Structure formats: C-alpha cells, structure tokens
Amino acid sequence: QAQLLESGGGLVQPGGSLNLSCAGSGNIFNLATMGWYRQASGKQRELVATMTSSGSTNYADSVKGRFTISRDNAKNTVYLRMNSLKPEDTAVYYCNAKRGPANSWGRGTQVTVSS
Numbered sequence: 001q002a003q004l005l006e007s008g009g010g011l012v013q014p015g016g017s018l019n020l021s022c023a024g025s026g027n028i029f030n031l032a033t034m035g036w037y038r039q040a041s042g043k044q045r046e047l048v049a050t051m052t053s054s055g056s057t058n059y060a061d062s063v064k065g066r067f068t069i070s071r072d073n074a075k076n077t078v079y080l081r082m083n084s085l086k087p088e089d090t091a092v093y094y095c096n097a098k099r100g101p102a103n104s105w106g107r108g109t110q111v112t113v114s115s
Helices: none
Strands: 003-007 010-012 018-025 033-039 046-051 057-059 067-072 077-082 091-099 102-105 109-113
Touching: 003 091, 003 102, 018 033, 018 091, 018 109, 033 067, 033 077, 046 067, 046 077, 057 067
Parallel strands: 010 109
Antiparallel strands: 003 018, 018 077, 033 046, 033 091, 046 057, 067 077, 091 102, 091 109
C-alpha cells in the first residue's frame, strides 16, 4: 500500500487555474496507475484523470482539454493542472494509486470554484 498526501486545493474564481499535487510513499508508486478522482457534495466519487506507469492517460469527458495529469516518478509525485475552472468542478479531489490488488487513497483536498 502507498501513502498519499494531496495538496494545492483552495478557492478560485471561475475561469481560474489550480495545480494539485500528490506526494506518495511506499514501493508501488513507480509501477502504479496514478489517478485523480473527485466527489462533490451529495454525489458519488468520479474519475477525473489517470496515468499509467508507461504514461498513458485517460480523462473524464467533462475535463478534457482543461485538466492535465502528469507524474514525476523520481519524486513519487503526481500532479493535476486544472485550467478554465468551472463552478461544477467544485469537489474534494482525491489521489489514487493502483497496482494489482493494491489500491490506495489520499485524504483529499477541497477545490472550490466560486465568484
């Protein structure tokens, strides 16, 4: 299991940008598929973006063209660059690491998009 810690959330105006980071520890990071998920109040957790260990990415349709996932294996860190933020992007954003049966989650970071 990996231990994950998210940072970078906050309050931003519509149209603004935020950078989320997720620092991982443990021995699965480099071979894990890393992902960002989000959960808005009263809604189910949903996928935002994932990146495999080989660099393949997958994005939710709602964030394509606005969000970019990246990773630095040397630093055991995965990032989410969020541009053109909308009020509907407001949620708690969670970092995830999956490798085989191992599936780890961070505690989440709040992102609020409001004027």
